[in-house]
Amino acid sequence: MIRYFASRLAWGLPTLFVILTVTFFLIRIAPGGPFDEEQTLPAQIKRNLDAAYGLDQPLWVQYGRYLRGVAHGDFGPSFKYKDFTVTELISQGLPVSATLGSLAMALALIIGVLIGILAALRHQRWGDQAVMAAAVIGITVPSFVLLPFLALIFGVYLRWLPVAGWEPGSARHYVLPVIALTLPPLAFISRLTRASMLEVLRSPYIRTARAKGLPERIILWRHALRPALVPVAGFLAPAVAAIMTGSLVVESISGLPGIGRYLVQGALNRDYTLVMGMVVVYSALLIAMGLLVDLLYAWLDPRIRFQT
C-alpha cells in the first residue's frame, strides 16, 4: 500500500514536468507577446524590454532558465503586474481561492452525499422525486447565472449579504460565492450517490445483511455506504477541476481577490510567467487530488488495494 502510494507520488513529478513543458511551448506559439500593446512600442524600447526579461534569447535557453528557476521555487517576475513576482501574486491570491474552493468542495460532498442517501431511502416517493428534479436544475444552471441571481435576491432585495466585494477576514463576503460554486457539484454528487446507493441496496450482500437480522441503520452505514461512495470518489477529481474553473468566473463576478483572474488575464496578456505559475499550481492540485482519490478508492473497496 505504502509502496503503491510512493510510486504514484513519484509519477506525479514527471507528469508535472510534461505539463510544464507543453504549456511553456504552447503559450509561446500563440501570436503576440507580453509587450504588444495597442500602440506599438518604439523598436529600441521593445528590444530593451525583451533583453531585460530574457525574451531575446533562443527559446530553449529561456526554457532551461525557467526550469532552473522553478526547481529553486522561483516562478520569475510577472510581465504585466510590474514589481510583483509570480510567487508573490499567487501567495496573495491563493488563500482566498483555496478558502472558496475547499469550502465549496466540502459542502458539495457532505450535503450531496447526505441528500443522495436520503433520496435513495425515499426511493420513488415524492421527497425523492422533488429532490432529484431540483438536482437537475442545480446541474444545468451554471455558477455564473446562479451567482448574479443570488446576489440580486440576498444582496439587492433582502440586503442580508454583500452583493460583491471583499474585506480581509470577512466571512460574509464568501457566502454567496461559495453557494454559487457549491450547488452544481452538490447536485451532481447527490444524483450520483442516490443512483449508486439504490444499486447497492439491491445487491446480494445487502440481502445477506438483512437475512442476518441487522437493523437498517447498521446495514446502511456499515454495509452499504462505502460501496455506494465509489462512484462519488471517481467524480472528485473532475469536481475539483469544475470548482477551479467555476471559481475563475465566480471570483471575477463577486470581486474576490483570488488567483482565478490571473489565469484568464495572464493568458490574454501573454504574461508568460504568470500563466506558467498558475498552470503549475492547478496541475499540482489536480495531481494531488488524483492521489487522494486513489487512497480513497483503496479504503472504499479492498479489492482495489491488491491490484497494484
Place this chain on the structure above:
Amino acid sequence: MRWMSLTVPVDHAISAPPCLQVEALSVRFGGGAREIAAVKEVSLRIGAGECLGIVGESGSGKTQLFTAIMGLLPQTARTTGSVRFKGGEMLGMSPTDLNRLRGREISMVFQDPMTSLTPHLRIGTQLTEVLMLHARMDAAAARQRALQMLERVQITRAGQRMHQYPHELSGGMRQRVMIAMACLCNPSLLIADEPTTALDTTVQAQVLLLLQSMRRELGTAMALITHDFALLAGLADHVLVMYAGRVVEAACAADLFDAPLHPYSAGLLACVPRWSQARASRLPSIAGQPPDPREPEAGCAFAPRCTRAQALCSQQRPELRLHSSSRRVACHYPHDHG
C-alpha cells in the same frame, strides 16, 4: 387433509407446533394487467430438525417462496397467506420483531457466495456482528465464538481468515463462511437456497456434507432449495416439487425417488444422469419452456410440456390432493405405480 400427517409421526406433531408452517402463501408483483404471481397458494410444513427439499426449475418460485418467508422481498411485492414460525405469525411482523428472528432463529445461506458477502468488510466483522447483535456478546467473546464456528466448518487458519476480505477466499471457502455465519446463533431453521450451484463439483459435495453434519449436530431444521434432484438424495426427509409457482407434488423423499407421481417430477428425475446409462444414449430432457408468468392460468401449467396431457389438462387446473396415505400430487393423470 392437513399435511401434518405425512411429515411427522402424529405423537410428535401434537406435542409442539412445527418449526415452520406455511399456509396458502402467494407472492405477487406489479398490479392490474401486468400482475405477476410468482408463488401461488403454497403450503408446507417443516418439523423440528427435519430437512425439506424444494425442487424446481429456475423461475418456479422456489427462491421467491423462501425470500417471502424471510420477509426479504422488495416492497413492491405483495405477500398473502400465513407463515408461522414455532406457532407465531411472521407475515406482517414489524421489522424489529422480524430482525429478532432473522439471523438468530432462522438463517439463510444464499446461492452465490461470491456476491453474498459484503466486499469491504473483513470476514471477522461480518461474523461477529451477528453475535454482538443477537447474543449480546462483547467483541472478544464474539470473536472466540466466530473462530470456533470457522473451525467447525473446516476452514483452515481460521484466525488469519478472520482478518481477510471475502475476495481473498475461494468460492467454496466463502460458502463455508456463509454457512458458519448462518449457524452462529444455533438457529432452529436453516434455509439453504441452491447453496452449491455456484461451486465446483468437488466442493459441492463437501458443502453438502457440511450442511448435513451441521444439521445433525445442531438439530437444525432445514429447507434445501435446489434444481438438482440428485442433491437431495440422503439429505431431505421430504420433498416439494414446484412448477410455475405451485407445488405439484409433495412426498417423502424415498417415495418420490422410487416412484414419482407427477409427470414433471418423473421428468426431472429422468434428467439426472446415471453412470449406468449407455454412453451413446442422449440425456433425457423436458421439452419446452415454463409458462410466461404474465399469462393467465388455464388448466395445468405443465400441460403444454407434458407427455401424458389430455384434453382435460388444458381446461381444468388439477388441485393438489391426497394421493395415498403420505403423498400429494396435483395432476389429473399421475403416474400409476400400482
